[in-house]
Amino acid sequence: MNSLFKPLLPLAALVLAACSSQPTPEQQQTQDDSYDRETAGGRYSLRQDKAPAVAPNLDHVKDAIPRYEPYTRQGNKDYNVWGQDYEVWQDVESYQDEGLASWYGAKFHGYHTSNGEVYDMYTMTAAHKNLPLPSFVRVTNQENGKQVIVRVNDRGPFHGGRVIDLSYAAAYKLGMLNTGTAPVKIELIKLAPSGQEQQLAQTGKGNGKVIQLLAIRSGEKARELATQLSKEYGFPARVERKAEWYRLQMGPIPGNKTQATLSRLVADGYEQAYFIN
Known part of the structure; x- marks a missing residue:
């Protein structure tokens, strides 16, 4: 993890249940790199999701627009997955990291993300282990230079070396659907509330x-x-x-x-x- 942040400390265990679904017979097949999301307590499988049989054209999908959003009440507490404690960075102001990105799609489309929203695989969203929800990040595919901006509203991926789990649409825009993973650079986009937003809230x-x-x-x-x-x-x-x-x-x-x-x-x-x- 980026050197700007201290190592994660042991914290009270809290398993986030996010967009779980009943596995199909195909999903129940044993694979060396897969976990059961049901028993693991949420949307945490390591098995790569599959693209739709007929891939839609998503060229029209626009990047998420960074803006100030208050953090949601749900999904922003420190938690535990598979015996590992994770800290949610409540006061993060700047963050950059590099590693592998993966993506998730149809198996979880329509189910709830970690902050209680409904996952839509055709929008520009993502999952991250530590960033507060919601957050906005710029993701650059280091193999082809393509960039997207996504809104982080979920937790994951819980797999060594993977730093972000992208929606199907974001993976499409980055040109990484076929490979399943890609080396990426991620950068936090942090916006403070404007004076007008503060006044309207009051x-x-x-x-x-x-x-x-x-x-x-x-x-x-x-x-x-x-x-x-x-x-x-x-x-x-x-x-x-x-x-x-x-x-x-x-x-x-x-x-x-x-x-x-x-x-x-x-x-x-x-x-x-x-x-x-």
């Missing part, structure tokens, strides 16, 4: 925030919930479709009511609700 003014409540495969159920929630909460609720998934969202919600609304949603059973802007 006054509750601005354009408001949108909360994503869940993603399900039933469009009918998602629309039924949207109608019900709009009446109960007094804010507009909508359904967005991404492939086979229907995302239930609410907002915009005024800044002075966002936290209270999120807390109420969590208490009402939407435990994975989170702000998407």
Whole structure:
């Protein structure tokens, strides 16, 4: 790890459960370099994910746009995976590292990441062992010089020498889908909140925030919930479709009511609700 940071210290054990799924018979095949994500407690397999049978053209996908975002409540505590303690860098200001990047895709598409968001393999995101969530990093493929900017919202990869686990879209843009891994350089992009952002947070003014409540495969159920929630909460609720998934969202919600609304949603059973802007 980069010399800017002290060695990781033994910490209280906390296993993060992130986007686990029932393995298919193909996924249950024994391989020398694979682990079982179910028994390991999350999205931590070392087996390389497979690309879709028909690879989509993702040239239109844009880099993540770095911005100031408060760290999420979920996924930012020190944790333990397979007996190894990991420290979350709460106050990191600068960070660079080099090593192997890997990627993950269809097996975990639609499941929750370590900070409670829904993993979308077609967006520019990534997993890192130590950076606070969310963070933004620039990733450079040292074999071909291609660069991307991704938003880190997950934990991993837990494999010797690998420094970042990229979404399918990010791996596509870096030209590393076929090789599975690539030597990369990663650089943290850290932005402080602007004076205007601080003022808006204090006054509750601005354009408001949108909360994503869940993603399900039933469009009918998602629309039924949207109608019900709009009446109960007094804010507009909508359904967005991404492939086979229907995302239930609410907002915009005024800044002075966002936290209270999120807390109420969590208490009402939407435990994975989170702000998407």
